[in-house]
Amino acid sequence: MPFPVDAKYIIETEEQLEVQFPLLFKEKMIKENGGEAATEYDDWNLYPFFDQSDKKRISRTCNHIVLETKQARKWNNFPLNAIAIASNGCGDQLVLIPLDNDNEKLSEVIYFWYHETGALEKVAENINELIEK
Template structure:
C-alpha cells in the first residue's frame, strides 16, 4: 500500500537525477508514492521515490526510480535522458524524458527488446491509477 510522500524526498531525487520532475508526476507521488497503473489494459507497477521517513517507508521504497533507472541502463538501448517510473514485469518500462534539466510531462512506454518509445500519455495525471 503506497504512502503519501514529503516533497523534500522528491527534491532529493531531482538532485540525483539532475532534473526537475513534471508537476503532474510530483503531485501524484506526494499523494501516493508508488502503486499500480493501467496502460493499454495492462497492469504496471509504479516505482516509488526513495522515502527515508522511517524504516517501513525506506524498505517499501528501496526499488525506487533512481535504482530502477540504473538497472535499466544495462540494456544497451535504454535512453540516456530517461527515468524509469513503472514496469510491466516483463522488462518494458514507463519513462519520462529529460530535456536540458527538466523531465517533460509526456509518459512513454520503452520496449526493452527494441528500444522503441511509444507515447502513452501527454502527462502523468492522464494515466489510470489502480
C-alpha cells in the same frame, strides 16, 4: 500500497539524477508515492521515491526511481537521459524523457519503452491520464 511522501525526498532524487520532474508527476507522487496504474495494453507498478523517514517506508520504497533508473541505464537500448518510473514486470518501462533542448527538465509526456527493441511509444500526455488500478 501507495502512501504520501515528503517533497524533500523528491528533491533529493532530482539532485541525484540531475533532473526536474514534471509538476503533475510530483503532485501525484506526493499524495501516493508509488502504486499501480494501467495503460490501454498493460498494467504497471509505479516506482516510488526513496523515503527514509522510517524503517517501514525504507522497505516499501527499496525499488525506488533512482535505483531502477540506474539499472535500466545498463541496458543497451535504454534511451539516453530517460528516467524509469514504472515496470510491467516483463522488462518494459514507463519513462519520462527530457524536454527537447533541456536535459534537466523532464516532459510530462509518458512513454512506453520496449526493452526488446528499444522503441518508445507515447502512452499518455501526463501521469493523470494513466488508468488508476
